[in-house]
Amino acid sequence: MTSAAMIPDVRSQRPKRADARRNYDKLIAAAREAFTEEGGSASLEEIARRAGVGIGTLYRNFPTRQDLLEAVYVEEVEAVCRTTEDLMGDPPWEALVAWLHRFLDYIATKQALSQELFNHLGRDADVFRGCRTAIYAAGEQLFVRAQASGDVRNDVSIDDVVMLVAGISKMPATVEGQIPRILDIALEGLRRQAQVVGETGH
Amino acid sequence: MTSAAMIPDVRSQRPKRADARRNYDKLIAAAREAFTEEGGSASLEEIARRAGVGIGTLYRNFPTRQDLLEAVYVEEVEAVCRTTEDLMGDPPWEALVAWLHRFLDYIATKQALSQELFNHLGRDADVFRGCRTAIYAAGEQLFVRAQASGDVRNDVSIDDVVMLVAGISKMPATVEGQIPRILDIALEGLRRQAQVVGETGH
DNA sequence: GTAACTAATGGAGGCAACCTCCACTTTACC
DNA sequence: GGTAAAGTGGAGGTTGCCTCCATTAGTTAC
Numbered sequence: 001m002t003s004a005a006m007i008p009d010v011r012s013q014r015p016k017r018a019d020a021r022r023n024y025d026k027l028i029a030a031a032r033e034a035f036t037e038e039g040g041s042a043s044l045e046e047i048a049r050r051a052g053v054g055i056g057t058l059y060r061n062f063p064t065r066q067d068l069l070e071a072v073y074v075e076e077v078e079a080v081c082r083t084t085e086d087l088m089g090d091p092p093w094e095a096l097v098a099w100l101h102r103f104l105d106y107i108a109t110k111q112a113l114s115q116e117l118f119n120h121l122g123r124d125a126d127v128f129r130g131c132r133t134a135i136y137a138a139g140e141q142l143f144v145r146a147q148a149s150g151d152v153r154n155d156v157s158i159d160d161v162v163m164l165v166a167g168i169s170k171m172p173a174t175v176e177g178q179i180p181r182i183l184d185i186a187l188e189g190l191r192r193q194a195q196v197v198g199e200t201g202h
Numbered sequence: 203m204t205s206a207a208m209i210p211d212v213r214s215q216r217p218k219r220a221d222a223r224r225n226y227d228k229l230i231a232a233a234r235e236a237f238t239e240e241g242g243s244a245s246l247e248e249i250a251r252r253a254g255v256g257i258g259t260l261y262r263n264f265p266t267r268q269d270l271l272e273a274v275y276v277e278e279v280e281a282v283c284r285t286t287e288d289l290m291g292d293p294p295w296e297a298l299v300a301w302l303h304r305f306l307d308y309i310a311t312k313q314a315l316s317q318e319l320f321n322h323l324g325r326d327a328d329v330f331r332g333c334r335t336a337i338y339a340a341g342e343q344l345f346v347r348a349q350a351s352g353d354v355r356n357d358v359s360i361d362d363v364v365m366l367v368a369g370i371s372k373m374p375a376t377v378e379g380q381i382p383r384i385l386d387i388a389l390e391g392l393r394r395q396a397q398v399v400g401e402t403g404h
Numbered sequence: 405g406t407a408a409c410t411a412a413t414g415g416a417g418g419c420a421a422c423c424t425c426c427a428c429t430t431t432a433c434c
Numbered sequence: 435g436g437t438a439a440a441g442t443g444g445a446g447g448t449t450g451c452c453t454c455c456a457t458t459a460g461t462t463a464c
Contacts, residue, residue, distance in 0.1 A: 017431060020441055043421060054443025059423065160384055163373045167384075171369035175361075182362055182369075189391025219460055222412060245450060256414025261452065 024061050026051040032072050040069060040116030066117070070127050073113055077131045080106050081138035088141065093151035096142045097187060100165050103139070104183055107169040135162055152190055161190065226263050228253040234274050242271060242318030268319070272329050275315055279333045282308050283340035290343065295353035298344045299389060302367050305341070306385055309371040316368075337364055354392055363392065 030051035034042040044065060048058040062068040083102055087095040107114065117127070136158050143158045168183050232253035236244035246267060250260040264270035285304055289297040309316065319329070338360050345360045370385050 017440060019430065023442085044423090045421065048443090055423080056425085056443045057441075060441075063423095065422095156387060159377075160380070160387065163380070164370070164384055164388065167369040167371075167373035168366070169369075170372045171365045178362070178365070182366055185358060185362065185391045186366065186388045187391070189387045189389070219411060221460065225413085246452090247450060250414090257452080258414045258454085259412075262412070265452095267451095 023051070023053050023057055026053060027058055027061055027068070028071055028075070031068050032075070035069070035072060035113055040113055044068075069113060069117055073110075073117060074127065074131065076106075076110055076113070077134055081134050084138045084142060092142070092146040092149040093191070096139075096146040096152070097184075099139060099142050100161070100187070101180060101183065103135075103162075104165050104169050104180070107166060108179070111170065132159075132162065156190060164190075225253070225255050225259055228255065229260055229263055229270070230273055230277070233270050234277075237271070237274060237315055242315055246270075271315060271319055275312075275319055276329065276333065278308075278312055278315070279336055283336050286340045286344060294344070294348040294351040295393070298341075298348040298354070299386075301341060301344050302363070302389070303382060303385065305337075305364075306367050306371050306381070309368060310381070334361070334364065358392060366392075 027047065030047050031042075034047045034050060044058060045055055047068075048055045051058070058068075062071065080103060084099060087099050089095075090098065139162065140158050143152070143161065146152045147154060164186055165183065168179065168186065171179060171182070229249065232249050233244075236249045236252060246260055247257055249270075250257045253260070260270075264273065282305055286301060289301050291297075292300065341364065342360050345354070345363065348354045349356060366388055367385065370381065370388065373381060373384070
């Protein structure tokens with residue numbers, strides 16, 4: 001699994017001195033906690049406090065709030081990518097659907113984080129391109145397999161699918177179980193191949 | 203067109219005295235501007251300044267930032283609802299698709315606003331229920347027509363569709379024209395009726 | 405018209421978060 | 435162990451949030 005390597009390494013600027021690296025790691029950990037608990041606008045001073053470092057150190061490592069959000073976000077994405085491995089044994093379509101559902105669940109719990117990022121960094125920031133690449137690398141094998149087996153129409157790309165799922169994850173759910181159902185409906189569109197009959201051409 | 207009346211009127215608490223109402227309107231206008239220009243976290247003090255009223259007046263009318271966001275948001279939604287009228291003459295499926303595309307375009311430009319709301323008010327706040335109702339009232343005629351004509355499968359609701367579109371509008375676009383294309387793909391899933399052959403049952 | 409009654413105003417002030425700056429501490433290297 | 439460079443942390447200036455209440459100005463009743 002090489003997907004993690006495809007994320008443009010936010011951490012390439014990781015500090016060199018031992019104490020500095022320790023502080024960096026403590027900050028990421030504290031930030032993950034804080035963002036999870038309080039959403040993407042958790043106080044930076046609070047995060048520094050949790051990490052047990054001065055506010056100045058936080059700013060030295062992450063000049064803007066976005067930099068910190070990014071660093072945390074990237075770590076999370078790497079985690080999802082790692083979950084493909086379990087699924088390569090299952091039948092193509094089922095495996096793909098299962099992974100997408102898993103992906104959906106995962107993103108759903110990270111809404112605050114990713115929404116904050118979507119808002120403030122425009123949609124085509126390097127991080128996103130990188131994370132997208134990583135997700136593709138992870139999902140592509142499943143996707144290609146499903147396309148090869150004829151389950152998925154040929155005129156869509158993995159790109160389309162990932163974005164579709166990402167979008168669905170951000171919908172405001174009203175009814176219990178509605179979100180996964182909507183995913184299934186949308187995926188039916190994906191699957192639909194030259195097999196439909198009895199319609200006017202549109 | 204009664205849809206506007208179905209929004210649980212945020213403005214029923216509209217102030218009574220003439221000067222108060224004037225200030226209220228100036229605040230909404232200033233807020234719309236500010237939110238559009240600077241996103242949902244524009245400074246409230248700045249908004250009061252733009253409106254030419256004191257910060258205290260802002261807080262009297264809109265005790266929380268959400269209240270202000272809501273009021274602006276509701277106005278915008280009402281505007282979309284009004285656009286259905288043009289389309290009732292077109293063929294059912296085409297009219298529905300066209301309206302959904304229009305709806306998509308519209309929401310896309312208001313991202314900052316709606317995302318802010320989605321984040322902070324949970325997904326089932328009254329406003330949303332109200333706005334959803336209004337949107338349904340607007341889209342429902344189109345939707346029912348399309349279902350009656352056999353273009354749309356019967357096991358989906360207008361609710362599902364609206365949410366699908368809302369979700370898609372929030373996807374980070376990479377390629378020009380990708381978003382509308384994805385909407386079309388998803389809508390194919392909608393359309394698919396008992397007309398597919400040659401598949402295993404799943 | 406004007407007096408009396410409120411609704412409405414606006415900004416001072418207290419608090420908290422953001423961020424910069426730099427005197428000091430710690431590490432790495434010789 | 436000495437020293438240069440890297441890293442630290444928190445005081446303090448700035449700005450935004452929100453409350454409170456003395457003052458202002460529509461409204462109503464006469």
